[in-house]
Amino acid sequence: MYKLFVYDHCPFCIKARMIFGLRHIPFDLVILQNNDEATPKRMIGQKMVPILEENDHFMGESMDIVAHIDGQGAPLLTGPTNPAISDWLKRSNSSLYRQFLPRAACAPFPEFSTTAGRAYFVRTKERSTGAFSDILSEGAAALEPLNALLQDLAPLVQSAEAVNGHLSTDDIHLFAQLHSLSLIAGLTYPAAVEAYRQTMSKRCGISLLDDIAI
Numbered sequence: 001m002y003k004l005f006v007y008d009h010c011p012f013c014i015k016a017r018m019i020f021g022l023r024h025i026p027f028d029l030v031i032l033q034n035n036d037e038a039t040p041k042r043m044i045g046q047k048m049v050p051i052l053e054e055n056d057h058f059m060g061e062s063m064d065i066v067a068h069i070d071g072q073g074a075p076l077l078t079g080p081t082n083p084a085i086s087d088w089l090k091r092s093n094s095s096l097y098r099q100f101l102p103r104a105a106c107a108p109f110p111e112f113s114t115t116a117g118r119a120y121f122v123r124t125k126e127r128s129t130g131a132f133s134d135i136l137s138e139g140a141a142a143l144e145p146l147n148a149l150l151q152d153l154a155p156l157v158q159s160a161e162a163v164n165g166h167l168s169t170d171d172i173h174l175f176a177q178l179h180s181l182s183l184i185a186g187l188t189y190p191a192a193v194e195a196y197r198q199t200m201s202k203r204c205g206i207s208l209l210d211d212i213a214i
C-alpha cells in the first residue's frame with residue numbers, strides 16, 4: 001500500500017493526492033505535525049512534504065510522485081499543456097500565497113493540532129511574508145487582484161473536466177492553486193472556474209476549503 005505524508009494545507013501535497021484520486025489508486029494519507037522535522041528528514045534528508053513511501057523507499061517532489069503514479073498502467077495526464085495556464089499560475093502565485101499563508105495559520109488543519117505545530121508554521125512563514133496580522137488587516141482591497149486573476153482564468157477553461165479539454169499536468173497545478181484559493185473568503189468565481197473547481201474536486205476526491213474559508 002502506498003503511504004503519502006503531507007500537510008493538509010500544502011498545495012504540493014494536493015498535487016500528489018490528486019493523481020491517486022484521479023487514478024482511483026488506494027493510499028494511506030499521513031498528516032505530519034508541522035513542527036515534526038525528524039520524520040521527513042529521516043525519509044528524504046530534508047523537512048519537506050509530500051513524501052511517498054512505497055516498499056520502504058521514499059520519494060519527495062510532488063511532480064515526481066505524480067509522474068510515478070500516473071505511470072502505473074495507462075497514464076491519464078496525456079493532454080497538451082497551455083503556456084497561458086503556466087503564465088496564469090505564475091502571475092497569481094505571489095498574491096495568492098501572501099493572502100493564503102496567514103489564513104492557513106488560523107485554520108483547523110490537522111498539522112496544526114498542537115500549539116507547537118501551529119507556532120512553527122507562523123514563525124517560519126512570517127520570515128518571508130512579514131507579520132500575518134498586517135496582511136490580514138489589508139482587508140477586501142487585497143483581494144481585488146485575485147478576483148481580477150479569476151476573471152482572466154475563465155476564458156482559458158475549456159472544460160470543467162480538464163482545463164485544456166484533456167487531462168494534463170496543467171490540471172494538477174491549476175487545481176492545487178484553486179484549492180489554496182478556496183481558503184480565502186470573499187472571492188468571486190466566474191461560472192467556468194466554479195464549474196471546473198467543483199468538478200475537479202469530485203474527480204480527485206479532494207474537498208475544497210470553502211467551508212473553512214477565512
Ligand SMILES: N[C@@H](CCC(=O)N[C@@H](CS)C(=O)NCC(=O)O)C(=O)O
Pocket residue numbers: 007009010011012013047048049050060061062063124
Ligand atoms: N518542490 C517541492 C516543494 C514542496 C514544498 O515546498 N513543500 C512545503 C509545504 S507546502 C514544505 O514542506 N515546506 C517545509 C515546511 O513547511 O516546513 C515539491 O513540489 O514537492
